[in-house]
Amino acid sequence: MAQAIRANLRTRLKRILQATLLVIVGAAALAYGLDFTAFEIRVLTRRNPYGSVLVNPYYAVGLKNGKTEFISILRTSRPV
Numbered sequence: 001m002a003q004a005i006r007a008n009l010r011t012r013l014k015r016i017l018q019a020t021l022l023v024i025v026g027a028a029a030l031a032y033g034l035d036f037t038a039f040e041i042r043v044l045t046r047r048n049p050y051g052s053v054l055v056n057p058y059y060a061v062g063l064k065n066g067k068t069e070f071i072s073i074l075r076t077s078r079p080v
Contacts, residue, residue, distance in 0.1 A: 058072045059071045
């Protein structure tokens with residue numbers, strides 16, 4: 001009797017795990033498809049699908065007293 005209960009529990013847990021995995025993979029595929037579709041629409045309508053970001057780099061320098069000093073680099077920012 002205990003073996004039958006364990007077998008039934010294993011079967012149920014296996015189905016739950018498979019369903020969960022299927023939902024996760026399906027959600028990821030849907031998100032990728034929607035993102036790609038939005039990208040393609042922006043390309044076809046001749047809007048800029050590629051964005052750019054200005055980066056202001058800086059150094060984080062560890063000091064002897066354990067603190068950190070942030071030093072900004074005063075070069076002109078360039079798109080990355």
